[in-house]
Amino acid sequence: MSIRHGLLALLEDGPRYGFRLRTEFEARTGAVWPLDIGQVRTALGSLERDGLVVQEGVDGAGRTLYALTAAGRAELRAWYVRPVSHTGPPRDELVIKLALALGAPGVDVHQVVEAQRRHVSGTLHDYVRRRAEVLARQPARPDEVARLLILERLICHAEAEVRWLDHCEARLLRLHRPGAREARE
Structure with a gap:
């Protein structure tokens, strides 16, 4: 599961803060793959480092908002059309x-x-x-x-x-x- 790409998909609708991304991710996936906020924060940091998202100020409650960059939008589009590869047997x-x-x-x-x-x-x-x-x-x-x-x-x-x-x-x-x-x- 690509948490990174899931977060990019959610940010396509507009800027979000970490906890809201976590909540929306779980709602959209039927709560089958719960995320903890640490996973979201780590993924956001990685996305920001890679230039796919940027911090876009804070909301009224002081929470940091993240927004999709043009590079993030391009990566999201590429992800949607890229087949998922199941290389090697999973460690079951x-x-x-x-x-x-x-x-x-x-x-x-x-x-x-x-x-x-x-x-x-x-x-x-x-x-x-x-x-x-x-x-x-x-x-x-x-x-x-x-x-x-x-x-x-x-x-x-x-x-x-x-x-x-x-x-x-x-x-x-x-x-x-x-x-x-x-x-x-």
């Missing part, structure tokens, strides 16, 4: 856990898989329920449609994880059935 804790559990004494990998499946299934159920709530409101505003798209992405990701866990379980059963080791040797 579940994959690491399963890989290490396979060689760990006293660990039942089937229990690890089943516990994860139950967890993901519950999460999937929650996402589907939340999507139904959004759909019931007949989303029309951009923030509602964004929330729907985010929930649908999370649903697809959870469904894929359940399918992968099913695959892992089937693979483990094939590899650990009686006589399977002797057949491989």
Whole structure:
């Protein structure tokens, strides 16, 4: 997730201060990716250093306002049309856990898989329920449609994880059935 580009997108609507950017970011992304104010401040400092935003005075409450520069607007436009690259496999804790559990004494990998499946299934159920709530409101505003798209992405990701866990379980059963080791040797 690019916090930098998310902040640039929000600043396109006009100058904002840090806490407002944080609040708007969470509102627009359906609060799926919460930010702490430290992340926002760090990103704003980096954007300012890179010439993509400038401090534009303070508001009535004394909060520093940040505004998009021409270079920031150009970077935002380039970001919108640049494909997101998924280079290299992500460092996935579940994959690491399963890989290490396979060689760990006293660990039942089937229990690890089943516990994860139950967890993901519950999460999937929650996402589907939340999507139904959004759909019931007949989303029309951009923030509602964004929330729907985010929930649908999370649903697809959870469904894929359940399918992968099913695959892992089937693979483990094939590899650990009686006589399977002797057949491989």
